[in-house]
Amino acid sequence: MTSYEQAGVSLGKAVDVVERLRAAIESTQTAGSVGEFGGFAALYALDDERLLAATTDSVGTKLSLARRAGRLFGAGADIGAHCINDVMTTGAEPLFFLDYVAAGTLDLDDVTELVEGLASVCRQAGCALVGGETAELPGVYREEELDFVGSCVGLVRLDELIDGSRSRPGDAVLGLASSGLHTNGYSLVRALVGDGPFDADLLLEPHRLYADAVRRLRAECDVRALAHITGGGLPGNLPRVLPPGLGARLDAASWERPPVFAWLDARGVSEEEQRRVFNLGIGMCAMVPAEDAGRAEIPVIGRLEEGLEGVVFG
Template sequence: MITYKDSGVDINKGDELVESIKRKVKSTYGKRVYEGVGGFAALYEITADKLLSVGTDGVGTKLKIAQQLGIHNTIGIDLVAMCINDVLCTGATPLLFLDYLACGKLDLKTSESLIDGIVNGCKQSECALIGGETAEMPGFYQEDEYDLAGFAVGEVFKKDLIDGKKIKEGDTIIGLASSGLHSNGYSLVRKIISETDHLKMALTPTKIYHRVLSSLLKDHRENILGLAHITGSGFLNISRMNANFDYVIDNVPGFDEIPPIFSILKELGNLDLKEMYQTFNMGVGLTIVTDDPKNITASLNKMGEKYWVLGKTQRGSERIILKNNDIVLN
């Protein structure tokens, strides 16, 4: 049985780094920093009533699969998705995106394919690709290697901010379906699968939740109390909405309800279920906490969105309780 740590990724060490640098980071803050390191996106005051919501991310070693298969026109969607979905968790409207491409040797065809994906993602997010940087770095990257990073900015009125502070005991947790693995856990994925068909399945682009959330927020903003992007650390992201609660999941989607790549990984890697839920999104790409599940689910049904009513919140200490599987994540 292999674990994420066995593949070379130590999530706990990453968390320790964040904790260790918080004081240094906060020493740079001025009065207009509304919310800094720790959330899905940072918040910066631009007027008395409006905030910028900003986030940055990459695609991780999913890039290796794109490079191995020579498929470069979708990985840019992942880049935009990883940044935009974080910004969306504050209730913000996306405004703009910037990208950074580093490579060993600039290949025009590959680079244009990468930009095609980024443009696709920006169009899905209704934000402007307003700038970027390309760095050719021979001797640092191999000639056929590249890396990507992105930076997204959105805006939200203070009165419309979603920060999880209004979550109460007994609120409902709704999970929106993912398109697949999205862009996390790939160091483990690459240890397990090698067949081309499986790799192509793993390359499925990350779902961007802008349009569905835009519609929900237009009609139900006051009833959407928390949003969580399920990325690295899997279901543990749910508790980032509000640390004063446990999140009791009594309707975990079954393997037959989610993309087949998850069951393939479990079987070929002999993966422990707990390890999977704290590494992958397990078919749930974004969660919503609401006090009006009836109308939220009615809207999701109208849009044709796949979702699950996962469970409820209860007073606690950030635990994710998966009752179906007798698993507790914390």
């Protein structure tokens, strides 16, 4: 089993679900609704000058491996970094965070470890963990199953909003390195691991938090777009922040991949599948004017080109 589809996850179906829900969601828009459905974070206008940015996500099936390895602190950190990174793609500063833990049978130690991991990331980012919910759902979850969901809300001034609309042909694509697989593709990873032993250090490295890196980058450069490279990899996420008619040509040899990608290679996961599912070692991309690229200590991994569709690896 070497593909996401074989492991039971259909990226195409996920896109179809979003499209099917679009009409219902868009029918609820009010005067404060801003932007199109489908960004890394949803936007809502507080007033003429400020916007709220909000997102929600789950650690997903990485939790199963984390629980087996006794690494739930890291899984808690995963969801914090994932949601805060999403919010910061808009230029927002994270304000507060809420979490939701669900299990067939709640274990106090497990819940404590998850929330402590989340809290550690919230402290790093300057984001208040203001509350949450726990649910014990026997019959819905098997006894060994666990889910951890997070929601983050941030605030951005309208004149500081980053939405990709100012991106231009020739802009540099900067690649911020990932720590590993982050929180995506774990249904396939679990299938590859099976019931046997595995290297927890290699497979469960926590999702990298980019809060400080993004703040530094914005102080140094004119950041025109930010893409958090999550499910769907670079081809599925970079185009989400680019204007129509603009694509990205990336040099796949311009960055070093973490060792976990050699682990995937050794188990027969093709380069095409890795590009489609995983982050390939790039956890966030920033689009800046070419003349600004030298100011940042972040490698240039590509350029934006007019007339290019999506992402092309050169």
